[in-house]
Amino acid sequence: MANTEQTLRAGVIGWPVAHSLSPRLHGFWLDHYGIDGSYEPLAVAPDDFADALRGLAEAGFAGANVTVPHKEAAFLGVDRLSPGAERIGAVNTIVVEADGTLTGSNTDGFGFIENLEAGDPDWRAAAGPAAVLGAGGAARAVVAALLDAGVPEIRLVNRTLARAEALAADLGGPLAAYPWTAADAALEDATLLVNTTTLGMTGQAPLEIGLSALAPGATVNDIVYVPLQTDLLVRAQAQGCRTVDGIGMLLHQARPGFEAWFGVAPEVTPALRRHVLAGLGG
Ligand code: ATR
Numbered sequence: 001m002a003n004t005e006q007t008l009r010a011g012v013i014g015w016p017v018a019h020s021l022s023p024r025l026h027g028f029w030l031d032h033y034g035i036d037g038s039y040e041p042l043a044v045a046p047d048d049f050a051d052a053l054r055g056l057a058e059a060g061f062a063g064a065n066v067t068v069p070h071k072e073a074a075f076l077g078v079d080r081l082s083p084g085a086e087r088i089g090a091v092n093t094i095v096v097e098a099d100g101t102l103t104g105s106n107t108d109g110f111g112f113i114e115n116l117e118a119g120d121p122d123w124r125a126a127a128g129p130a131a132v133l134g135a136g137g138a139a140r141a142v143v144a145a146l147l148d149a150g151v152p153e154i155r156l157v158n159r160t161l162a163r164a165e166a167l168a169a170d171l172g173g174p175l176a177a178y179p180w181t182a183a184d185a186a187l188e189d190a191t192l193l194v195n196t197t198t199l200g201m202t203g204q205a206p207l208e209i210g211l212s213a214l215a216p217g218a219t220v221n222d223i224v225y226v227p228l229q230t231d232l233l234v235r236a237q238a239q240g241c242r243t244v245d246g247i248g249m250l251l252h253q254a255r256p257g258f259e260a261w262f263g264v265a266p267e268v269t270p271a272l273r274r275h276v277l278a279g280l281g282g
Pocket of ligand 1: 133134135136137138139158159160161163196197198199205
């Protein structure tokens with residue numbers, strides 16, 4: 001059933017969901033654009049996910065974001081997929097269509113590339129090889145986006161080599177897999193380095209990787225944003241690299257969903273960034 005109420009509803013489905021910055025992010029935009037709408041945290045356990053998905057339309061939702069651990073279940077549960085979601089194998093944004101059916105898309109790759117281009121306007125996809133650390137869900141979205149942007153060679157570095165090999169085979173294109181012990185070779189003359197692992201995040205193990213093999217003035221992007229200035233970014237900056245922090249990926253990935261649900265194409269501004277970062281403080 002389509003949403004016939006005045007107040008537009010959307011939200012984020014996760015488990016747990018209390019830590020999610022998305023309500024703060026979308027709440028800022030709803031306020032800023034004066035939209036009569038709500039964006040709610042929706043705590044849904046894995047066993048209840050299928051019912052929650054089916055209940056969205058009836059509850060009058062225009063759609064929802066999906067976060068950990070439900071992105072693959074959403075991929076399997078929606079009625080249709082965007083080509084991007086199909087390729088990545090995960091859904092983070094759902095739109096309830098007028099007939100009540102659900103369309104799933106994945107905006108993580110979009111958010112990644114928009115953040116990279118905003119954070120380093122001089123970055124050029126064609127400039128040289130990219131090295132990507134990690135081979136999980138986040139890496140998948142990042143690699144697909146880099147391929148689409150036209151990066152000529154992408155080197156995937158992962159602790160579990162087989163996982164990097166599987167990702168490379170699956171996405172296809174100029175991709176090569178490297179074990180963690182060959183990180184130096186993977187970084188050799190790379191003009192872009194992206195960390196998609198959880199290493200370096202507060203409470204996780206440090207990201208211990210030498211950066212000296214990178215091309216001079218390479219761009220380094222960490223998708224970890226707690227802390228915002230990770231050790232990787234600090235060390236990269238110290239050796240003259242351009243650095244792009246991770247919070248912008250979260251901000252930009254939210255844009256397509258907000259526009260689909262609330263009818264306004266929202267902007268990522270310094271004020272939004274400050275507002276969302278303040279939510280990390282507590
Ligand atoms: P996400 O969907 O956020 O990418 P994920 O699928 O769990 O999360 O992937 C986490 C990534 O961080 C993986 O590349 C993982 O390496 P493995 O494939 O070998 O597991 C990497 N990672 C996590 N902890 C790590 C550690 N202590 N050392 C090296 N790599 C690590």
